[in-house]
Amino acid sequence: xxxxxxxxxxxxxxxxxxxxxxxxxxxxxxxxxxxxxxxxxxxxxxxxxxxxxxxxxxxxxxxxxxxxxxxxxxxxxxxxxxxxxxxxxxxxxxxxxxxxxxxxxxxxxxxxxxxxxxxxxxxxxxxxxxxxxxxxxxxxxxxxxxxxxxxxxxxxxxxxxxxxxxxxxxxxxxxxxxxxxxxxxxxxxxxxxxxxxxxxxxxxxxxxxxxxxxxxxxxxxxxxxxxxxxxxxxxxxxxxxxxxxxxxxxxxxxxxxxxxxx
Amino acid sequence: xxxxxxxxxxxxxxxxxxxxxxxxxxxxxxxxxxxxxxxxxxxxxxxxxxxxxxxxxxxxxxxxxxxxxxxxxxxxxxxxxxxxxxxxxxxxxxxxxxxxxxxxxxxxxxxxxxxxxxxxxxxxxxxxxxxxxxxxxxxxxxxxxxxxxxxxxxxxxxxxxxxxxxxxxxxxxxxxxxxxxxxxxxxxxxxxxxxxxxxxxxxxxxxxxxxxxxxxxxxxxxxxxxxxxxxxxxxxxxxxxxxxxxxxxxxxxxxxxxxxxxxxxxxxxxxxxxxxxxxxxxxxxxxxxxxxxxxxxxxxxxxxxxxxxxxx
Numbered sequence: 001x002x003x004x005x006x007x008x009x010x011x012x013x014x015x016x017x018x019x020x021x022x023x024x025x026x027x028x029x030x031x032x033x034x035x036x037x038x039x040x041x042x043x044x045x046x047x048x049x050x051x052x053x054x055x056x057x058x059x060x061x062x063x064x065x066x067x068x069x070x071x072x073x074x075x076x077x078x079x080x081x082x083x084x085x086x087x088x089x090x091x092x093x094x095x096x097x098x099x100x101x102x103x104x105x106x107x108x109x110x111x112x113x114x115x116x117x118x119x120x121x122x123x124x125x126x127x128x129x130x131x132x133x134x135x136x137x138x139x140x141x142x143x144x145x146x147x148x149x150x151x152x153x154x155x156x157x158x159x160x161x162x163x164x165x166x167x168x169x170x171x172x173x174x175x176x177x178x179x180x181x182x183x184x185x186x187x188x189x190x191x192x193x194x195x196x197x198x199x200x201x202x203x204x205x206x207x208x209x210x211x212x213x214x215x216x217x218x219x220x221x222x223x224x225x226x227x228x229x230x231x232x233x234x235x236x237x238x239x240x241x242x243x244x245x246x247x248x249x250x251x252x253x254x255x256x257x258x259x260x261x262x
Numbered sequence: 263x264x265x266x267x268x269x270x271x272x273x274x275x276x277x278x279x280x281x282x283x284x285x286x287x288x289x290x291x292x293x294x295x296x297x298x299x300x301x302x303x304x305x306x307x308x309x310x311x312x313x314x315x316x317x318x319x320x321x322x323x324x325x326x327x328x329x330x331x332x333x334x335x336x337x338x339x340x341x342x343x344x345x346x347x348x349x350x351x352x353x354x355x356x357x358x359x360x361x362x363x364x365x366x367x368x369x370x371x372x373x374x375x376x377x378x379x380x381x382x383x384x385x386x387x388x389x390x391x392x393x394x395x396x397x398x399x400x401x402x403x404x405x406x407x408x409x410x411x412x413x414x415x416x417x418x419x420x421x422x423x424x425x426x427x428x429x430x431x432x433x434x435x436x437x438x439x440x441x442x443x444x445x446x447x448x449x450x451x452x453x454x455x456x457x458x459x460x461x462x463x464x465x466x467x468x469x470x471x472x473x474x475x476x477x478x479x480x481x482x483x484x485x486x487x488x489x490x491x492x493x494x495x496x497x498x499x500x501x502x503x504x505x506x507x508x509x510x511x512x513x514x515x516x517x518x519x520x521x522x523x524x525x526x527x528x529x530x531x532x533x534x535x536x537x538x539x540x541x542x543x544x545x546x547x548x549x550x551x552x553x554x555x556x557x558x559x560x561x562x563x564x565x566x567x568x569x570x571x572x573x574x
Contacts, residue, residue: 250500250508252458258507261462 001239002041002225004073004094005034006198008060010047019046019056024063031064037230038240038260041071041094044085054084061088071118073227079107086115094118096227097160100125100139105146113152120158120194121147123179129162133175136161137182144186158194158225159183165202166210173214180221192224212238219243236260270309272502276300276551277472277510278314279445281360282394283421291420292392295360297475297551298511303498304549305571310502315568316546318561319360319396319554320352321517324375324383325367331527333534334556345383346390353391356558362396363387368409369400377412385416396423396513396554398447403431411438418442423513423552425449426477429460436467447513449477452486454493458507471506475513475552482519482526483541490514494548512549516542517556539563546571 007030010016018026031042042064046056053076061072065088074085075096082095097120098108112119121143123136130136140159147157161179164172184190195218201210212235215226219242230236240259243249252258278299283289295317302310326342327334341348345363352358365380367373384397397413399406411434414424425447427435432448439446448464450457457476465471476497480490494512501509520526520541526534538560542553546568555561 249505250454250458250496252455252462252507254459254462258458258462258505261506 001219001223001243002192002194003039003230003236003239004041004043004194004225004227005031005037005039005230006043006196006227007034007229007231008042008064009045009075010050010056011045012047016047016049019050019060022059024066027060027063028067031068034230035068035070037233038236039070039230041073042068043073043075043096043227045075046081053078053081057081057085058088061085065090073120079104079111082108083111086111086117089115092118094120094158096120097122098143100142102146105143109146109150109152112156113150118156118158119147119152120160121191122160122162124162129164131172133179133182136175136179137186140179140183140191141186144191148187153189154187154191155189157191159186159191160194160196163195163197163199163214165204166200166214167204168202177217177221180218180223184222193222194225194227195223197226197228208232208234211235215239216242219246267308270302270306272301272310274301274502274504274506274509276498276501277474277506279423279472279475279511281396281421281423281445283419283443289420290388290392291394293359293394294421295394300549301502303502304547314551315572316550317360317552318542318564319362319552320356320358320558320561321362321364321515321554321556322348322352323364323366324380325373327366330556331521331534332529333531334521337558346386349387349391352558353393356561358393358561360394360396360552361387361391362398362554364398365400365409365413367400368405369402370405372400374405375409377409380409381412381416384413388417388420394422395420396425396447396552398425403428407431407434410435414438414442414444417444421445423447423475425475425513427460427464429456429463432460432464433467436464436469439473440467440469445473445475447475447477448510449479452479452481452489452493454478454496454508457493457497458505461507461510465507471510474510476508476510477513477515480514480516480519480541480545482516482523483537483544484525485519485523487541487544491544491548494545494550498549511551512545513552513554514542514545514550516545516550516553517560518554520560521556535560535563539567543567 046053050056071092073094073096098104099122123139200214201207276298279297282291282294296314299313367375423445426449448460497508520538526537542564
């Protein structure tokens with residue numbers, strides 16, 4: 001599982017404050033804590049309060065790169081902010097994200113090609129969130145087709161089925177899980193899959209429990225990557241154990257510890 | 263249309279271990295030998311790098327073995343009981359590039375030699391021959407905990423490979439190996455889960471993974487070779503997929519196991535040699551990096567086989 005730490009996000013007040021005051025120690029500690037907990041990559045999002053997201057994301061990228069060479073995941077709905085972040089990149093990079101809208105694909109797929117970046121493609125377009133599996137697959141196929149046409153390697157594409165909060169889209173949960181599996185049949189080579197996990201528990205009382213239960217189920221459906229809070233130890237333990245049961249790592253008594261030292 | 267091969271892209275790498283220390287580095291070996299470092303399965307060179315070839319070590323003993331078959335006795339009878347002479351014979355006559363000394367004489371049932379005697383032997387051996395050394399205890403945990411630290415100290419700075427650490431007895435040897443700059447053999451009983459666990463336990467004590475060699479324990483041809491093969495294959499697949507805790511070179515005691523087979527001991531010239539050579543070549547295909555062998559003709563055959571693999 002490719003674990004993307006979600007905590008460097010301006011929607012958290014401590015991160016928003018650190019961005020505003022250019023307090024790099026807060027950001028670097030947040031990066032370090034997530035990596036120590038098992039993150040393979042770090043999501044970087046300036047948050048809704050940023051007045052100048054293009055320069056803020058560049059500053060974030062620079063201060064995080066001072067302490068790690070892990071992949072950074074540039075997270076913005078605005079292509080110009082992604083573009084600004086890419087200009088500051090030295091580490092490996094992932095773009096989060098494009099939608100199935102032609103105008104976004106036209107900008108972001110070439111950018112991903114230019115910077116040799118991985119690309120997250122959301123199964124969503126200007127019409128909104130899809131309501132069933134077929135719509136999700138159709139939107140995903142649009143993204144895969146755009147990548148193929150531009151020569152972007154499909155195995156570097158991470159398709160996101162859009163996880164709904166369980167208290168909003170309960171009837172869709174099974175569809176979402178099946179979509180994770182069915183994304184793989186869109187093309188050969190196969191695209192990869194990713195979810196923004198925490199959304200599943202938005203507005204619920206038992207957030208951590210719902211997160212880890214959904215994650216384990218998604219792993220069983222073949223999920224490749226997840227954006228999540230790696231400092232939630234029970235969540236990570238559940239993930240590691242799910243992968244163990246699927247024979248993705250060799251059992252030993254210290255398998256939890258072994259995974260974290262990878 | 264040309265056929266396009268489907269190639270696997272591996273992300274992991276087997277750790278690379280250095281055996282022996284030359285004069286420039288402060289030791290007295292004439293050469294260092296590197297083991298491991300692969301980024302692909304055995305001999306699938308289109309999928310990755312195989313920087314180091316499998317190596318063969320000659321097995322010698324500190325006492326005269328009593329249960330070796332006639333075919334081996336004939337070769338070594340003049341040097342049995344004289345470890346220095348045995349070592350020199352292997353190096354001079356058979357061009358051994360690594361020696362593996364088994365300290366069987368320290369076993370309470372086989373002479374009960376003292377730590378001082380064994381340490382003196384190792385010190386002397388390092389003066390007599392200049393090839394890198396593998397040192398094996400007698401297999402009695404309590405006694406090995408006395409003799410191996412003494413031997414580690416006597417060989418300080420020569421970067422030997424010392425074993426074996428097992429799941430219930432690894433702390434004393436790990437501490438000695440750490441203190442005196444050697445590498446360690448982590449032995450598990452044809453059990454991949456224990457092999458992985460033991461590597462974690464040893465590295466928890468502060469020994470770098472690059473200084474551990476896995477002895478997966480093997481069976482000879484006809485005696486469970488396929489179990490060992492599948493364990494080694496599974497570990498290597500996991501290693502190449504990124505599991506660092508099993509991404510380590512393998513040592514296999516091919517000679518010891520092959521010459522236990524009744525077919526090898528039968529009164530037939532050459533069959534034992536072929537048994538040993540075939541056991542070794544199968545293990546090389548499973549990923550063995552270092553094979554401890556006994557008969558010089560078996561070594562010759564296997565070396566030829568390795569040459570052919572690397573030249574083709």
